[in-house]
Amino acid sequence: MTALLHLTGVGRRFGGLEALRDVALEVEAGTRHAVIGPNGAGKTTLLNLIAGALPPTGGTVLFDGHDITGLSMPARARRGISRTWQHPAIFPRLTVYANLDLALRAPETGVNRSDRRGRRGQLGTLLEHAGLAGDVGTRAGALPYGRKRRLELAMALAQRPRLLLLDEPSAGLDPIEITHLIEQILALPAAVTVLLVDHNLDLIWSLAHTVTVLHHGRLLTTGSIDAVRTDPKVQSAYLTGTSPQNPRVGRRRSVPSHPGADISNHPRQAAAEQPEQPVVLRVRDLRAGYHGAPVLLGVDLDVRQGEALAVLGRNGAGKTTLLATLAGLVPPYAASRVELIGRVLPRRPRPHHLARAGLALVPQGRRLFGPLTVAEHLRCAAALCTAPATPGGRSWTVEKVLELLPALATRMQHRADRLSGGEQQMLAIARALLTNPRVLLLDEPSEGLAPSVIAQLTDTISTLVDGGLAVLIAEQNLDLATAISERVLILSQGRIAVACPTHELYEPAQRACLQRLLGVAAPTTASPALRLSGEPGDVAPLNPEMAQDAATGGDPGE
Amino acid sequence: MSVESTTAEPMTVVDPAGRQRHPRPRSVGVTAAVVLTALALPAVVDAYTISIASTALVLATLAMSAQLVTGVAGLPSLGQAAYLGVGAYTAALLANAGYTNGPTQLAAAALTGAAAAAVTAPLVLRTRGTTFLMVTFAVAEVGRTAASQWAAITGGDDGLHTPPVTVWPGTAPLRVDGYIYLYVLVCFLVLAALVALLLRTRLALVLRGAADHEPRLGALGHRVTAALTAGFLAAGAVAGAGGALLVAVNRYLSPADMGLDVSALALLAAAIGAGSMRGAVAGAVLVVAVRDLLGTDTGGHATAVLGAVFLLVAYRRPAQEWLRTRVQGGRR
Numbered sequence: 005m006t007a008l009l010h011l012t013g014v015g016r017r018f019g020g021l022e023a024l025r026d027v028a029l030e031v032e033a034g035t036r037h038a039v040i041g042p043n044g045a046g047k048t049t050l051l052n053l054i055a056g057a058l059p060p061t062g063g064t065v066l067f068d069g070h071d072i073t074g075l076s077m078p079a080r081a082r083r084g085i086s087r088t089w090q091h092p093a094i095f096p097r098l099t100v101y102a103n104l105d106l107a108l109r110a111p112e113t114g115v116n117r118s119d120r121r122g123r124r125g126q127l128g129t130l131l132e133h134a135g136l137a138g139d140v141g142t143r144a145g146a147l148p149y150g151r152k153r154r155l156e157l158a159m160a161l162a163q164r165p166r167l168l169l170l171d172e173p174s175a176g177l178d179p180i181e182i183t184h185l186i187e188q189i190l191a192l193p194a195a196v197t198v199l200l201v202d203h204n205l206d207l208i209w210s211l212a213h214t215v216t217v218l219h220h221g222r223l224l225t226t227g228s229i230d231a232v233r234t235d236p237k238v239q240s241a242y243l244t245g246t247s248p249q250n251p252r253v254g255r256r257r258s259v260p261s262h263p264g265a266d267i268s269n270h271p272r273q274a275a276a277e278q279p280e281q282p283v284v285l286r287v288r289d290l291r292a293g294y295h296g297a298p299v300l301l302g303v304d305l306d307v308r309q310g311e312a313l314a315v316l317g318r319n320g321a322g323k324t325t326l327l328a329t330l331a332g333l334v335p336p337y338a339a340s341r342v343e344l345i346g347r348v349l350p351r352r353p354r355p356h357h358l359a360r361a362g363l364a365l366v367p368q369g370r371r372l373f374g375p376l377t378v379a380e381h382l383r384c385a386a387a388l389c390t391a392p393a394t395p396g397g398r399s400w401t402v403e404k405v406l407e408l409l410p411a412l413a414t415r416m417q418h419r420a421d422r423l424s425g426g427e428q429q430m431l432a433i434a435r436a437l438l439t440n441p442r443v444l445l446l447d448e449p450s451e452g453l454a455p456s457v458i459a460q461l462t463d464t465i466s467t468l469v470d471g472g473l474a475v476l477i478a479e480q481n482l483d484l485a486t487a488i489s490e491r492v493l494i495l496s497q498g499r500i501a502v503a504c505p506t507h508e509l510y511e512p513a514q515r516a517c518l519q520r521l522l523g524v525a526a527p528t529t530a531s532p533a534l535r536l537s538g539e540p541g542d543v544a545p546l547n548p549e550m551a552q553d554a555a556t557g558g559d560p561g562e
Numbered sequence: 563m564s565v566e567s568t569t570a571e572p573m574t575v576v577d578p579a580g581r582q583r584h585p586r587p588r589s590v591g592v593t594a595a596v597v598l599t600a601l602a603l604p605a606v607v608d609a610y611t612i613s614i615a616s617t618a619l620v621l622a623t624l625a626m627s628a629q630l631v632t633g634v635a636g637l638p639s640l641g642q643a644a645y646l647g648v649g650a651y652t653a654a655l656l657a658n659a660g661y662t663n664g665p666t667q668l669a670a671a672a673l674t675g676a677a678a679a680a681v682t683a684p685l686v687l688r689t690r691g692t693t694f695l696m697v698t699f700a701v702a703e704v705g706r707t708a709a710s711q712w713a714a715i716t717g718g719d720d721g722l723h724t725p726p727v728t729v730w731p732g733t734a735p736l737r738v739d740g741y742i743y744l745y746v747l748v749c750f751l752v753l754a755a756l757v758a759l760l761l762r763t764r765l766a767l768v769l770r771g772a773a774d775h776e777p778r779l780g781a782l783g784h785r786v787t788a789a790l791t792a793g794f795l796a797a798g799a800v801a802g803a804g805g806a807l808l809v810a811v812n813r814y815l816s817p818a819d820m821g822l823d824v825s826a827l828a829l830l831a832a833a834i835g836a837g838s839m840r841g842a843v844a845g846a847v848l849v850v851a852v853r854d855l856l857g858t859d860t861g862g863h864a865t866a867v868l869g870a871v872f873l874l875v876a877y878r879r880p881a882q883e884w885l886r887t888r889v890q891g892g893r894r
Contacts, residue, residue, distance in 0.1 A: 055781065078781075078783050078784060078785055081781055089778075095774035096775070098767075098770055098771065106768065
């Protein structure tokens with residue numbers, strides 16, 4: 005056998021939580037081996053056990069025939085295992101050059117002058133390859149996100165690994181950057197075996213030779229792409245999750261896929277015929293930025309009660325800045341004007357004043373209080389439940405929130421940082437709801453979540469909107485955004501490039517526009533997968549739901 | 563004044579990518595001017611000021627040690643005075659045993675300082691962050707208590723009086739403040755040059771990497787603990803050498819010289835330096851100037867002024883940020 009990596013009976017417990025159980029895995033030398041699975045399946049834990057960042061609580065890890073179970077991470081690295089993290093692990097205060105210098109194998113003996121010159125040549129090649137030649141003297145922390153990722157990958161490759169472990173390499177990248185990533189991984193020499201974890205299934209299908217599916221800490225199956233895609237066990241693990249039927253095909257998905265189709269039964273369209281609801285959030289000429297560099301260059305928008313407005317745009321378009329400014333976390337520039345429920349806000353509103361005035365933010369990455377339990381989170385948030393009741397006289401209580409989000413009820417005594425990504429997202433929403441908001445801001449709620457969890461999330465948000473809440477949602481996942489919203493805005497370079505009702509996105513003119521601004525194809529019911537531009541159509545998704553996974557990832561709670 | 567110009571020096575002087583970039587002529591010029599001023603000082607100011615300048619050089623040496631651990635390796639140490647104490651007792655015991663040669667004392671003190679660091683490294687390097695701060699503090703307090711209890715060797719809390727150092731065998735011992743100052747200054751410059759060389763080695767780069775992202779450094783195959791131990795040893799040697807200088811200046815040594823307040827002042831000087839070695843040295847000079855020169859004018863309230871300096875350092879970064887956005891916003 006040519007198995008480079010051989011795992012037998014590997015398991016890992018975190019207190020009461022069994023993150024991985026009895027995993028047996030063989031990775032052949034020279035293959036591109038992918039590990040997929042819903043959130044909380046144990047993918048990152050598996051990677052950490054192989055890299056040596058965590059000791060397993062059971063089982064053995066063989067690398068190239070040697071037992072490395074007891075070896076530390078540095079010792080494994082010296083044997084040829086290198087890795088990347090979900091969030092780029094670089095030395096932020098050191099220059100790009102110094103980062104790569106540390107990544108090159110330390111010279112075993114004294115360095116003479118010619119060695120040093122050779123080393124500098126090697127570093128030059130690495131910089132060139134990573135497309136970072138212009139950033140030699142830049143501090144790595146000052147690089148834009150996509151370049152940080154490239155630097156991290158270059159550092160992992162500088163070690164000339166025999167086994168390269170990639171943890172969600174596509175997380176946070178936009179579709180064009182993902183295309184580059186795929187090209188880069190495909191161009192790796194056969195001497196580098198790759199084991200990667202990712203949520204972006206298009207990326208997996210275009211790269212992997214072998215796919216392993218994890219579910220609830222157990223290995224479900226390992227096989228070729230075709231075998232895995234047709235495996236009924238995989239389908240049920242990915243699709244059903246905790247809810248038996250597939251909620252993705254909910255009422256809001258009944259959007260016609262082509263122009264000319266009957267749109268009268270679109271529920272949002274029907275809602276629009278009802279009497280106009282009052283505007284609860286009115287934004288005029290919103291400008292903001294960081295350290296003097298403007299990010300938002302004048303944004304106007306209105307959100308009505310009982311309406312969801314989706315903000316789309318590539319990475320860096322200003323989506324998060326827009327939401328953070330509205331939530332009082334970033335001070336807007338002078339000319340900006342924001343009205344919340346008819347009242348003009350002061351220029352620099354404090355976040356807690358906004359919370360009491362009826363605005364709640366569910367931030368990107370959840371921002372939970374790590375060591376507090378679910379119950380403590382809810383009690384904390386409920387303590388502020390003094391705000392006026394939401395429309396319809398509805399006032400949120402812990403019981404009502406748990407009714408809406410039953411997944412949390414069984415996890416009340418668990419620490420927030422031990423929850424799966426989906427549960428964390430639900431908790432973040434619950435925490436926001438308990439402040440009785442009139443306006444809810446959601447920043448990339450689908451980030452790093454598995455399709456079945458996104459389906460639940462879609463349902464939850466739809467229910468809230470129907471209950472009269474005004475929702476402003478920034479998303480990379482086009483399907484989630486279109487499923488819940490009546491209108492969409494597309495941000496591009498700090499301005500609104502397109503504003504239209506959601507159903508118009510399916511018209512050819514808007515589709516072309518979307519393609520240009522987002523670099524992805526607009527969703528269709530026939531092929532709702534979030535596609536990379538120029539990706540050939542023959543990489544048919546396992547099925548629509550499974551391929552709808554967000555191009556963004558990065559789930560710290562996994 | 564030299565202090566301001568040195569603290570304003572950006573970190574790029576010790577830039578790890580420095581093999582491509584050499585220090586700019588301006589910073590070389592500033593350093594040369596500061597060194598020349600320091601050399602000319604005995605001819606300009608009175609004996610009292612000179613003795614304070616000598617004290618400042620001792621603290622500057624300890625500040626370099628603290629900066630190696632704190633600013634470079636990212637481990638906040640509140641116990642560097644312990645290694646200074648070990649070096650100082652070594653020098654004092656040698657002096658009382660008849661070995662009055664200053665350079666010999668200096669080398670021996672550096673060795674025992676490093677040895678003390680080697681003994682304590684396994685204890686303290688198990689921890690990081692605030693825990694490291696507390697453990698180094700605890701280890702230093704154990705050292706200070708040992709010095710005050712072990713009266714047979716250390717003289718207990720009464721301390722040790724020592725004969726003046728000689729620069730060369732057979733030459734006259736140094737009794738005049740100006741000459742002592744010049745001897746200490748030359749020793750300090752040699753140590754500073756050695757530290758500057760150390761900062762250009764790969765070890766320093768690895769230490770900076772450990773400060774920035776330790777798991778990444780491990781994943782790159784570096785022996786992180788070994789590197790941190792080596793850095794801690796080097797810092798112990800510098801602190802030990804500082805102890806020999808302390809004995810040369812004061813001709814007296816007691817456990818109070820290795821107390822918490824000394825460690826805290828060294829850490830403050832390092833913090834003022836914000837990661838740069840020159841900044842740490844300037845910080846030490848500033849701290850001693852505030853304590854010993856300004857203190858006499860403020861009716862003995864020097865400690866309060868030092869407290870204000872501590873606060874200023876803590877608030878400096880947000881304040882700088884605020885100022886920068888204001889200035890840039892104004893230009894826009």
